[in-house]
Amino acid sequence: MPLAVPPSALAHTAPVSAVSRQSSVDSNLLPSLGDVSSQSLSPAAERRLGDRIMRSILRDPDIIDDPLVLEYIASVWTSLLAAARHRGEIGPDLEGVYAWRPFLVRERSVNAFALPGGYIGVHLGLLSMTRTPDELASVLAHEMSHVTQRHIARMISQSKQTSWVGLASMILGVLAASRAPQAAQAMIMGGQGMAIQGQLNFSRDMEREADRVGFGVLTDAGYSPGGMAQMFEQLQQASRLNDDGSYPYLRSHPLTTERIGEARARMGSQAWNAAIAPQADDAQTLLQMRHGLMAARARVLMDTRSISLQPLVRPPVLPDSATPVERLARQYMALLAATRLRDRGEVERTLAQARKEAEALPRSIQAEARRLLTLAEVDAGVETGRAAQAQATLQQALANPSSGLQSRGRPEIMALARTTLSLPDSRAEPGALQEVVNALQPHLSNQPEDAAAWTYLSSAWLRLNQPLRAVRAEAEASAATGDLQGAIDRVDAARKRFTQPTSSEVIELSVLDSRVTRWRQTMRDDSRDDL
Structure with a gap:
């Protein structure tokens, strides 16, 4: 499900029925499922598109970073990735190209969605209503299968007029809808979101394929075979009891009787018993x-x-x-x-x-x-x-x-940084601050996209009287949230400040110059409305 609007946005958008959703995609225009050679959007181009969209939405306050929830989502996601690799669903053409990165959206609505390039958004409302890890894993496996089967690329490839700018506008509008519905609707319409939404609604054939492949990934990862059927049935029952628009997942993934029946049939009697009493x-x-x-x-x-x-x-x-x-x-x-x-x-x-x-x-x-x-x-x-x-x-x-x-766990590292940096300057000893630096630096070498960690590192360096290192960390934090111009501005300001750098500062400035060159090139690439 690459895109679905929260309830407040749906109030301003004409609902799309299952029939019209199917007819919005002419199946004759689609390559046969599994046929990669006929796709015009390459995996590398799709990843670039996904990166551009993520840079546009990461600064939205509803994209949240909770280390513990992300750790749990990542553990489920990683187990599913391993199963997909083992099954051959992720081949060499996708393995090192896609991001394979889940992220969290602060939304009460029950939803999850895939973006181009392997980014998977998970609404907190989805996690909160699932009763078991198997139910959550079934949704993630389904979304992963939309990615591995290149459904998003196929949908985008049908329209030569689809632009990443329009896609990003639509997604930004979706995220803003819960806070300011009227402004969000204007943004959605300004980004030609109505047309894009129609282009990205998957066909029934794609939904069935994602169900079938996702079920195999789910079970091969060790989750209950009943997880998918149970999730479908829970969603259907909950939406019937409370049909207030809180389940946008059902609007982009309509639960037809056929899909639910197929999910039940895949379980088998023994799997059903195991799901009820694991x-x-x-x-x-x-x-x-x-x-x-x-x-x-x-x-x-x-x-x-x-x-x-x-x-x-x-x-x-x-x-x-x-x-x-x-x-x-x-x-x-x-x-x-x-x-x-x-x-x-x-x-x-x-x-x-x-x-x-x-x-x-x-x-x-x-x-x-x-x-x-x-x-x-x-x-x-x-x-x-x-x-x-x-x-x-x-x-x-x-x-x-x-x-x-776990001393090297991200939640522990972030807790260490937060507690130490929350102390007044008079209470935060240099040794404790250096401990924070020593924990953050190896973490960031493995996860350079961690904006929160860069922000903590900047604060630690500043309190250790290392202003240039603090500037670099602050710039990296801005870049990690997609604010490339902000990152460049911080480096330019540092250049004006450190006009007579020491030998160590010269090295730091040369690193910053290299980063600025890369950020400027990325901005030039993003300014082009092509892939």
């Missing part, structure tokens, strides 16, 4: 716990207004039949909501209750529960003005192998 081994319980807590986290993050957070702090009591994982997830959600509300009393109460619930889990998975609760405690300390206490808690946990924390 083996409760430690690995399955661990996966379910991580999913349950991240779904709870998504419920808090997708709407951080006080009016939405207050009910989450004191949610309805669970029935006696609730599992330990469900009870822990409920307290974790309350803890995160109390943190966002900066309610110290509720933070302490819910943290104590969550720890008590974690003790009821199998001993072999308690370490991961402790890890997530410790990171939540650290975050709460910073949010409620107790950064020094949060830093001490984190340092103690990192030094304790039984805490479950």
